[in-house]
Amino acid sequence: MDTRAALRTRVDLASPLRTRHLVAAAGPIDVVVPLEARERTGAARAFLDTAVADGRAVYGRTTGFGALVGFRGRSDGRDQADNTLAHLGAGQGPTLPAALVRATVLVRARSLAQGASGVAPHVLDALAAMLGTTFAPVVPRWGSVGASGDLVPLAAVAAALRGDGEADVEGRRMPAADALDAAGLTPLRLDGRDALALVNGTSLTTAALALALDGVRAAHGALVRLACLLTDLLGCDAQFTDVDLLDRYAHPGAAVVGVRMRELLGGLVPSGTRALQEPYSIRCTPQLLGAAHDALRYVEDVVTADLAGVSDNPLLFPEDDKIVHGGNFFGQPAAFAADLLALVAAQLGNLAERQLDLLVDPVRNGGLPPMLAAGPGLQHGLQGVQLASTALVAELRRDATPASMQSLSTNLRTQDVVPFGTQAALRSLDGVEVLHLLVGSLALGLRQASHVGARSPSAPASAALLSALSAAVRPVDPDRPLQQDVRTATHVVLTTDPEDQP
Template identity: 70%
Template structure:
């Protein structure tokens, strides 16, 4: 591939006509393949960003490639996928011609089904794969890494099917479609438009990627889709977790609850869990200055009283997922691996995505319980028996108007969908491939489901935000804590009062977008 761009407007901010050379000036916000990947990198590259391939990266990739060539010159040293068949057919010789070996590798994996993966996830997958190959232990051609980087500087995204990967031997089938797309075969997306891959490459100013057998196998023999989806899902659930903290504080304040009881530092420190301690501390900051109404029960419902314990447990779980994602993003997922300095070719299981499978399942559980909390808080808020006497469904004129009734119904459906998708996948192993893959992790589907759960959870948070804004309109007190008052003011700016009734789907989305903005961490801006 080249980085020459076709004339005309482009979605990305990457300069046109640049070459992938070590002397190229660094572009602000670029992703450097010489440095560890971060979740923020995957989010930025989904929208298009320059990916730097420094000279040191090209040198180590070339050194690994040279070692492969040396090994292939020795008839006594077989190399899986380069001189042999694949999977259960490893005991048979591969094709003599390297181009034929590439075609054979990718052709037999063209067996995916289902809807296509979000192009943003597909682009993040390419970045993860590029970083792994850039470590120089996969034996690929330098042109492969440079070609992936060139693709990411354009709005091109490979079309990849949702179903086909078992998360072992890498995400073979979806990554094979990605590789074919980069070769100009199959389908691709350009600026969100689905096109024949060859046409998309031409429009993007790219030339088809040329691969041999080892290149092709290295592109598919890793869990880069699983890792990318897990990382993006983690970001989404973390954002919702922060939003749930802020919304819980606003709920406490508008209802007049006493946070000095259930958030007291002595109480929380006695609980002993670090996540709860940290969540409670952040909530106390936002609720600083809150004045209890004096009219609430001594002990609030669990959806208020146990928020620091629930969100704290979620924080502890998310920190575990943080660690798995960080390890995946700095690890090499491939087989075999080549170590030139020791003259080693090692065949093993670094393409086995069990860590990500466990983490994705845990993330789905966290998303489900966060969804339960937010939905229950909304249910409490619209119920006059528990909301301090506010109108039912927060309707400005009950009977003639219906307020949050539709939103509350939709929230029930959203949380049910999140919970349905929280069934663990990482222990549902099924043997396949003539029992060569006799135990598999199924992390790919768990991670892709987590991406969807995170988006539904985001909409649940937007729904609660709309409810809190409406509660003040129909009689709830204005917040007494300055931090909560500021949050309400921002909500009022984007969500008009529901009086009279109107469709609220767009309001929920606007509220969710505002929460994204208000809870974003510095490296997410």
């Protein structure tokens, strides 16, 4: 028995999608197209064919696209599909990560499986088959405005499934036709409605936002643990986590974070040598991390709705004899949520950098050597890491400028307002790696502090985290390049006891 296949994630297209499914889609997963999804999809397809035969106008099936909706489309379905994908083959720039593209395909499959788009059932089978392999269409990053769906990038996905363009298989890039053959897949047959339904949704935006949320949430949980370790190593009084204090603050996130910090700081014995009030980067962590917690809950609500919804146009309702043209492809909720997520990431990164700055400063770190150098002057300890952390914070701040306020009219003003949710979500996803490196930089600083004179942690949870860091990263003594150490510390703190995430 192939144990790898036995451990593969199983996704039922009739059931709600979760972010963990999108994360798992980076590799082969088992996607099930259940009978109910097939029946819904088939009924919508039959209704669409009947409506067209009766002379009813259906966007993209009987008409041109976008601003050319007033003109008739091509009468042959396959010819209409060719035209759909050809005119959208305009993407530019660097290519998107294969894991993100595959998550996008899963999101699109779930939307289409709800039976409101009118695709042929074999389209669902093709998407499910693709996700069972390592096949990943090569998709250029630039070209979507997040309205009428992620048209240009999704067109690249659909084209690759037909054997056009390029794709990756087992991490190797090749012509899409060769990639399909290598993966054991058959080129996808599409008519005009199938092609339009594949591209006319915000599935890339949703996938990027969901994966970014997953990454920021992991960093948030790590920063809760690191803030407690910092508090313990410096011998601070943890009264800033007091339950009555935070209850009067009245924000639910602060209360949740406060509960977790009190758990992690159980057994803490203050040194009695610290000032009455700690700097805000310690004293205000429940309030800051609590606000982030509340913001992440909002983003999660948007992701949940996006994963449950149908983003397409038009939508078909056979039971009510309705074909409804509207704007369910408009990614405004995700745009707002992604911009908020970028702000959260920037402030979390800033907190990590400020805590590292405090830790390397002998005026505020309880007398530890400057830059946590084992021999100041002869060695420079975390000086380079602290400089790099400042640059990383600047990266997060630059990318926190809201994309959702940048609306530009396009497509002969049929798209006269656009959300730019794709840009917002992709930038939030970019920021995850930067934020994780800031988390790792702080973790490395805490590990080094224990080497150059910080007291031993008195709280068992702090001692366990420090032990894990010490086992993975040796002391900076003498100086050495620390790029890999930052990444190692990042991995340790993001993977140690993930249930700690509030």
